[in-house]
Amino acid sequence: MNLPAKNKESSPNVVEMKGITKEFPGVLAADHVDFSLRKGEIHALLGENGAGKSTLMNILTGLYKQDYGDIFVNGIRRVFSSPNQAIAAGIGMVHQHFMLVPTQTVTENVLLGLDEPKFHLNLKKYDLRIKQLGEQMGLPIEPTTKIWQLSVGEQQRVELIKMLYRGAEILILDEPTAVLAPSEIEAFFQTLRKMTEQGKSIIFITHKLHEVLQIADRLTIMRRGKVTASGVDPTGMAINDLAKLMVGREIAFEIHKKEVKPGQVVLTTTDLECLNDKGLPALRGINLHICAGEIVGLAGVAGNGQRELADVLTGLRKVTRGQIKVNGNDITNRDPKNIIENGVSHIPEDRHHVGSSPNLSITDNVIMKNYVKKPIAQGLTVNQKASEKYAANLRNTYEILSPSIHTPVRLLSGGNLQKVILAREISGQPGIMIAMQPTRGLDVGAIEGVQKLILKQQEEGAGILLVSEELEELLSLSDRIYVIFEGKIMGEVTDRDVDKIGMMMTGTPLDQINFTAGGNHV
Amino acid sequence: MSKSNSNIFTRYRITFEPRLTEIKWWQSLFISVSALVFALIIGAIILKVVGGDPWRAYTHIAKASFGDIGVFSDTMVKAIPLMLVGLASVVAFKMKLWNIGTEGQFYLGAFGASMVVLLPILPEDSPQWLFIMVMVIFGITFGAMWGFIPGYLKVKYNVNEIISTLMMNYIAVKWNDFFIYAVWSEGGFQYSKVFPKNAWLPRLTDYSQYIPELRGLTTHMGLIFALVAVVIVWFILYRSRWGYEIRLIGDNPKAANYAGIKIKKNIIYVMMLSGGLAGLAGMSEITGVVHRLQGAISPGYGYTGIIVAWLAKLNPFLVVIVSILFGALILAGREIQPSGVPKLIQGIILVSLIASDYLVRNRIRVIRKIEG
Numbered sequence: 001m002n003l004p005a006k007n008k009e010s011s012p013n014v015v016e017m018k019g020i021t022k023e024f025p026g027v028l029a030a031d032h033v034d035f036s037l038r039k040g041e042i043h044a045l046l047g048e049n050g051a052g053k054s055t056l057m058n059i060l061t062g063l064y065k066q067d068y069g070d071i072f073v074n075g076i077r078r079v080f081s082s083p084n085q086a087i088a089a090g091i092g093m094v095h096q097h098f099m100l101v102p103t104q105t106v107t108e109n110v111l112l113g114l115d116e117p118k119f120h121l122n123l124k125k126y127d128l129r130i131k132q133l134g135e136q137m138g139l140p141i142e143p144t145t146k147i148w149q150l151s152v153g154e155q156q157r158v159e160l161i162k163m164l165y166r167g168a169e170i171l172i173l174d175e176p177t178a179v180l181a182p183s184e185i186e187a188f189f190q191t192l193r194k195m196t197e198q199g200k201s202i203i204f205i206t207h208k209l210h211e212v213l214q215i216a217d218r219l220t221i222m223r224r225g226k227v228t229a230s231g232v233d234p235t236g237m238a239i240n241d242l243a244k245l246m247v248g249r250e251i252a253f254e255i256h257k258k259e260v261k262p263g264q265v266v267l268t269t270t271d272l273e274c275l276n277d278k279g280l281p282a283l284r285g286i287n288l289h290i291c292a293g294e295i296v297g298l299a300g301v302a303g304n305g306q307r308e309l310a311d312v313l314t315g316l317r318k319v320t321r322g323q324i325k326v327n328g329n330d331i332t333n334r335d336p337k338n339i340i341e342n343g344v345s346h347i348p349e350d351r352h353h354v355g356s357s358p359n360l361s362i363t364d365n366v367i368m369k370n371y372v373k374k375p376i377a378q379g380l381t382v383n384q385k386a387s388e389k390y391a392a393n394l395r396n397t398y399e400i401l402s403p404s405i406h407t408p409v410r411l412l413s414g415g416n417l418q419k420v421i422l423a424r425e426i427s428g429q430p431g432i433m434i435a436m437q438p439t440r441g442l443d444v445g446a447i448e449g450v451q452k453l454i455l456k457q458q459e460e461g462a463g464i465l466l467v468s469e470e471l472e473e474l475l476s477l478s479d480r481i482y483v484i485f486e487g488k489i490m491g492e493v494t495d496r497d498v499d500k501i502g503m504m505m506t507g508t509p510l511d512q513i514n515f516t517a518g519g520n521h522v
Numbered sequence: 523m524s525k526s527n528s529n530i531f532t533r534y535r536i537t538f539e540p541r542l543t544e545i546k547w548w549q550s551l552f553i554s555v556s557a558l559v560f561a562l563i564i565g566a567i568i569l570k571v572v573g574g575d576p577w578r579a580y581t582h583i584a585k586a587s588f589g590d591i592g593v594f595s596d597t598m599v600k601a602i603p604l605m606l607v608g609l610a611s612v613v614a615f616k617m618k619l620w621n622i623g624t625e626g627q628f629y630l631g632a633f634g635a636s637m638v639v640l641l642p643i644l645p646e647d648s649p650q651w652l653f654i655m656v657m658v659i660f661g662i663t664f665g666a667m668w669g670f671i672p673g674y675l676k677v678k679y680n681v682n683e684i685i686s687t688l689m690m691n692y693i694a695v696k697w698n699d700f701f702i703y704a705v706w707s708e709g710g711f712q713y714s715k716v717f718p719k720n721a722w723l724p725r726l727t728d729y730s731q732y733i734p735e736l737r738g739l740t741t742h743m744g745l746i747f748a749l750v751a752v753v754i755v756w757f758i759l760y761r762s763r764w765g766y767e768i769r770l771i772g773d774n775p776k777a778a779n780y781a782g783i784k785i786k787k788n789i790i791y792v793m794m795l796s797g798g799l800a801g802l803a804g805m806s807e808i809t810g811v812v813h814r815l816q817g818a819i820s821p822g823y824g825y826t827g828i829i830v831a832w833l834a835k836l837n838p839f840l841v842v843i844v845s846i847l848f849g850a851l852i853l854a855g856r857e858i859q860p861s862g863v864p865k866l867i868q869g870i871i872l873v874s875l876i877a878s879d880y881l882v883r884n885r886i887r888v889i890r891k892i893e894g
Contacts, residue, residue, distance in 0.1 A: 065537075065889070316780065337782030348780060357774040364766065368781040371766055381762050 092163030263292030297478030345430035415446030557878035587850030601849030606803035607827030623687025625824025626694030631801025634664030665801015673793030713816035744806030
């Protein structure tokens, strides 16, 4: 990989942005930003949420227009006033949220919006063309499949093919790995490399620092609308260095975790089984326990039953077999209200669609679980003064950045929204907390804040089940780690042995690992 | 001079961008009023093109509905059922429960109130206060019952409430027809006997012996019901625990479920509250205006109420203002019926106000183009 990277240094710039400035009311989203992309390179664009990455890319793709500055594509000055003009110039963007029609086939989705075919849909001809294009670029896909039948990773391929079919030479990928399972990421990176070998140039927007080191030829870092590192070669750079450039201060990756002595068992499950949304078995006999003052990690590749387990523990999904006990009480198949009353709090995976109510204010969002309790509840009414005081208090304590407590939460950034949810869940002083991917999609600064809050909960004696796909996070926060695979617990790790976890995540139960490991030692 | 003027258009560009902050209330009001003015101008242009005199048409409409205390009173009479039915829609829509059945619930409310006299529940010489009280209870209960059925079907069998409430409107009308044709028919005509005076809602004109200025004013006690209902609905939605649940479910049912709120229970309760309000509208119309059970007691109040709720942006207080506006247009419609002008204006206002919502969500920006 190093050799072609060296060659790219002499490659011509396909994109040059000079002195790009864009002001939104009250915010200088881009402040004299220079950016260049060489032919055939993967250029990572890093930055916290709101650093100006998206603004810059939206300008490049014609969604926004810069106030000042010039864009050159292949040396020619361009002014894009619509995304179509950008695509015509060979610039295509794949957004984080796919824009595909689920009931139509791959080919139909690729052709959508194009002038050709004009009237008669000779799909067979196009099926073949798309299949060939996919193979050439390392994106194997069956063109006649309907989108809803595809996995997320395959859907992403369709989005890429869509852009390539439109003649995109420059691809902008907005956090492409956020939707992928860890196992899919390596394959995805290989695809990217194959595309650059074919002469495509790629801008890769991401939060995940280790990915940058793994894939990028060069990187540009933005902070508060300004470039803090421009076109740097990441070889030899450490994650800490990158983080510093992104947030402008040292991020403590070393988490200061206090020793907490685990207390009584607060949650147990026995032989827990349930079905997934498609009616297929999702959990197949889960046995686990959590003690007070303990963070228990749940590791596993996405889609192995983690979501279903969290749903079942919080009453959002029915158990088909087995039992859940909280502090000795059987709460199996109780409704969510009852489980909340039993002191189980839940940080849901989907903070927009489950964890919050977008058009309601911060106040209305933080009282979601205690509006039936005094002092928020006053008889059958909601005490406005008490709830506003409560919300203002949480807003200060948890440093939720917003114009006021009346701001609808849809206007908050991901990190601040997560703080609203955490504030609500923690302030209920739960005995048990089920935290699903609490830091996913957040920027480095916000991740640190969320992790600190979780640790503080532990110190105060809560038993926490932490579900995460970031192994590093699990290792640094958890006291014990269970590994889940296809709805079963493969085993439990207390010594942070990554190799063991890796093997269990891919389906080897712990007792088999111990057997072979033991054999080697002797 | 002319050169620099023409340059304004080439040097500046107008774009719309999504608003990133909440809109202020006065901006919202300004947008709505502008949309109203815009609609009236468009209406004027159309009237002019077809050879009419827009100024005369508008002044006529204004006079016919707001010209003097007498016609204003008539406007209020039309506005009362719209307020109550509008509130019924607000309550349901706030939870994204699409109750299209307020028309039918209105009829059932009217039926329930009539029952008190016609069955009879109370003897004819009962005191007026007792009549009103019992009729209100019956009106609300029957409307609520009619709302309960689609609510129950939705909860139990997942029946789409849009279809079931709409279909139940037809049943309600025919239900009423059956009674006025067969059971309570007055001498073979398709209406019941006139209610005794003490079963009428008091009207302003009833007090003309004390205050002569009130003579002929038919605004009835239903207005008080409507205004009280406005305050109650506002209180329920924005101050009560139940209202909090309604708003949370309406905005994000998944979050509500996650917070332990029982959605099914709320579907039934909200359908009953919505139906009850529409039933109260029917009761007040039958005892305040019609004074007998007959066919065609509603010129589509239920459906207009949906529009009223929507134009009021589901705000209970705005329902009052929008209802008066629509009451005026209904009244003016009767005045200059053949031209169909009020219907036309009603339509343009509706489209214009709904389109103006775009400006609530987006803002206009004038951007200076870069030189060169």
